[in-house]
Amino acid sequence: MSIGEKLKAARKQKRLTLKEVASVTNLSISYISDIEHGKSLPPIDTLTSLCKALDISMYSFFKEEEPMFLRETTLQGELTELLRDFPDWSPEDKEELIRYLKAKKVVREGES
Incomplete structure (x- = not known):
């Protein structure tokens, strides 16, 4: 599963809209959507911000077995x-x- 797919899955699991995540992270809705659809690869600081907003661990992107939804x-x-x-x-x-x-x-x- 790609970074974008994992972010989207976590967002959906938490029942958050792109607008809500954008508001918390100060990122644009279109940029977050591009990340979720694999059109953009976020830099570490952006990924950190998204993980914090979604309450998921950065480590979850590198280890498949770790549940993302609760740290x-x-x-x-x-x-x-x-x-x-x-x-x-x-x-x-x-x-x-x-x-x-x-x-x-x-x-x-x-x-x-």
């Missing part, structure tokens, strides 16, 4: 925030979370 760092940040008060949880809640994570691990290992 790993976003998920880690969300998890960190959710666990911020973990030391204050009741022992029962802590045990419940550990049991859940262990069960998910067993399921994931069974899928591979």
Whole structure:
């Protein structure tokens, strides 16, 4: 999949219009469209701006297996925030979370 195709897929996945992305990035609608259709190859700073607007990783353009639609760092940040008060949880809640994570691990290992 080309850079433009990946950008378009990410934009569509997020249900953003070209106009909305153009507004956030200060790029023209026609230029973004040209990139999506493979008529233009964006320089790194433009690609960086588009990735930021679409909340995708630059790395996703170079590694096929990485999901584009949520950055790993976003998920880690969300998890960190959710666990911020973990030391204050009741022992029962802590045990419940550990049991859940262990069960998910067993399921994931069974899928591979």
